[in-house]
Every structure is written in structure tokens, then in C-alpha cells.
Amino acid sequence: MKAKQVSVFLENKSGRLNEVAQILGEANINISAFTVADTSDFGVLRLIVSDPDKACNVLKEKHFSVRTTDVVLVKSPNQPGALSRMLQILNAEGVFIEYLYAFSMNDKTAVIVIRPANLDKCLSVLENHKNELSAGDDQYQL
Known part of the structure; x- marks a missing residue:
């Protein structure tokens, strides 16, 4: 989002x-x-x-x-490998990330704040790969 x-x-x-x-x-x-x-x-x-x-x-x-600056917020599973899966997809699709930071909401969910060079492309890539990002009970949400 x-x-x-x-x-x-x-x-x-x-x-x-x-x-x-x-x-x-x-x-x-x-x-x-x-x-x-x-x-x-x-x-x-x-x-x-x-x-x-x-x-x-x-x-x-x-x-x-x-x-103010527009950023992308992604809810991610708070578990090993979740950030890497998302970053691999963004990298493969040529999304350059200027910076990011994250915070944990609880032991199940983290929120990643992304400042991409191209906001619309980042949002589109994440939306297009939503099913690929979800594995089992893992849920990524924009």
C-alpha cells in the first residue's frame, strides 16, 4: 500500500x-x-x-x-527468509530500492517500509507476484 x-x-x-x-x-x-x-x-x-x-x-x-515522501508499506510474515523472498522478486524485476526499514507488529507480522526509485513499478511488481510471495500460511499484504 x-x-x-x-x-x-x-x-x-x-x-x-x-x-x-x-x-x-x-x-x-x-x-x-x-x-x-x-x-x-x-x-x-x-x-x-x-x-x-x-x-x-x-x-x-x-x-x-x-x-513528505511516498513509500510502500508491505505486511510480511515475521519469519526467516520472508524479506529475502520479497527482495529477490523486486530485484529480478528491476526495482531499485533507495532505502527501507521495518518494524515488527508481533511475532507473526512485520511491516516493511520501502522507498523505491519507481513507486508505481514497485507496487505493480508486488501485486503481480502476490501468489508467489505467499507460501503456505505466509501472507504478504500491500
Whole structure:
């Protein structure tokens, strides 16, 4: 499924990540997943939140540099080999992945956040290979 990811550019200084979490919490915006990529000067906080548009607005009001990006969310079995099966199919079909991160919902299900170079192609490939991805009781869902 296509979703909006919020990206926040942060200076590498103490407390900036907490500021974002506090602002979003006060705005009643839930964070479902996040990852931080950093360099020596700044970091990029990428978030999946309950209300991406509101999150952008409240963060911009507090002078954060923020943007949204479309990503693909895939529910995957939380078991060995599940990620590899999906990545093999995407690679075989020429889907380039800029980055991805994942989180476990429970011992049976994980959610993979994918930022492909071509979002529509990624969605199409996953949809076209849905039966191939499912093996036995395994279920992948967009």
C-alpha cells in the first residue's frame, strides 16, 4: 500500500529528536515507525505517523525542515527468509530500492517500509507476484 512518510532534517545536537517526539505527542500524532540516518552535521528522521499532513504543519510551525515522501508499506510474515523472498522478486524485476526499514507488529507480522526509485513499478511488481510471495500460511499484504 502507498503511504506518506514524513522526513525531518535535524541538526546533530542533543535533544532535537526529543523535540520532534514532544511536538508530535502534544499534537496527538502517533508515531508507528521511524528511522534516523545521520552524517556528522545533520540527520534525517523518517517517520510513519497517524496524520502526516498535520505532522508536517506542526513541525513547520516550530521551524523544522520537513517534507513528505511516498513509500510502500508491505505486511510480511515475521519469519526467516520472508524479506529475502520479497527482495529477490523486486530485484529480478528491476526495482531499485533507495532505502527501507521495518518494524515488527508481533511475532507473526512485520511491516516493511520501502522507498523505491519507481513507486508505481514497485507496487505493480508486488501485486503481480502476490501468489508467489505467499507460501503456505505466509501472507504478504500491500
